[in-house]
Amino acid sequence: MTTTTGARILIIDDEPQIRKLLQVSLQAHHFDIHTAATGEDGVYQASIIHPDLIVLDLGLPDISGMEVLRRVREWSRIPVIVLTAKDREDDKIAALDSGADDYVTKPFGMGELLARIRVALRHAAKSADEPVLQFGRLMIDLAQRVVELDGNRVKLTPTEYDLLKVLASSAGKVITQRQLLQQVWGGHHHETDSHYLRIYIGHLRKKLEEDPTRPVFIETEPGIGYRFLLQD
Structure with a gap:
């Protein structure tokens, strides 16, 4: 390693x-x-x-x-x-x-x-295949599609979960809007669909962040995309 x-x-x-x-x-x-x-x-x-x-x-x-x-x-x-x-x-x-x-x-x-x-x-x-991702207070069980925050189950829609999975599986990396649209919504999208991305990122932040205006999990890279932050 x-x-x-x-x-x-x-x-x-x-x-x-x-x-x-x-x-x-x-x-x-x-x-x-x-x-x-x-x-x-x-x-x-x-x-x-x-x-x-x-x-x-x-x-x-x-x-x-x-x-x-x-x-x-x-x-x-x-x-x-x-x-x-x-x-x-x-x-x-x-x-x-x-x-x-x-x-x-x-x-x-x-x-x-x-x-x-x-x-x-x-x-x-x-980056080796891990069924469970742990980021401080946040746990993501990829096998069971379960997300917990402080030990409590977080209810996510399928799209919210898929978006979180893509971001968390590449924690620390910047993922562009185009990459996220392709991986979550598939090939049938346009660059103008980025407003969907902002909406769903907003939903995730409301469910995961103590203060959505000062996120500690999902960071915006202005004009480029998003980065899921590794937790110390």
């Missing part, structure tokens, strides 16, 4: 300063760091060293970061955190829809990146 201490991380970024900063900072937190300056080298190293996590810049000099992500996803579910420009919301959505686990916007703080790395590694370690 992957643990955060000593995890092998591959950094794919063409900026020497960024690679050096990440290497020094992450090694100080006892990660085993490997680096690549091009997309082709990154794909090659990923296939050779089998990292526990990849930090991937989308703007690379040879092939795009999206192409690197697509190639890696052909054979591996390695957690991938992409680095994106702050104003490129479309890039974030495209990367998440293509299999990225999370994103950090440039310029970024090391504290935020470290937190994202820890969450991605924890999710990867927990």
Whole structure:
């Protein structure tokens, strides 16, 4: 099982300063760091060293970061955190829809990146098939389709349950609106159907959150989607 201490991380970024900063900072937190300056080298190293996590810049000099992500996803579910420009919301959505686990916007703080790395590694370690998911006060029994909060049964509609299951099964990851619509409502939907999503997220928050306006389980990623938060 992957643990955060000593995890092998591959950094794919063409900026020497960024690679050096990440290497020094992450090694100080006892990660085993490997680096690549091009997309082709990154794909090659990923296939050779089998990292526990990849930090991937989308703007690379040879092939795009999206192409690197697509190639890696052909054979591996390695957690991938992409680095994106702050104003490129479309890039974030495209990367998440293509299999990225999370994103950090440039310029970024090391504290935020470290937190994202820890969450991605924890999710990867927990991603084995588990019939019961436990998140602090919340328990989800996938086999029985039972949800309990503080030991009390929570009554959910089939759609509410399916939505919660998709989010909780990928706890810590950002799930885009498109992904949620496809997984919960199937292929017969349009992007304009996102208002259904907001309505059902609102229903879930009313049933699960002490204060729906300050959620601790389901976090909104504005303009992109939602993230089910891992509970300490």
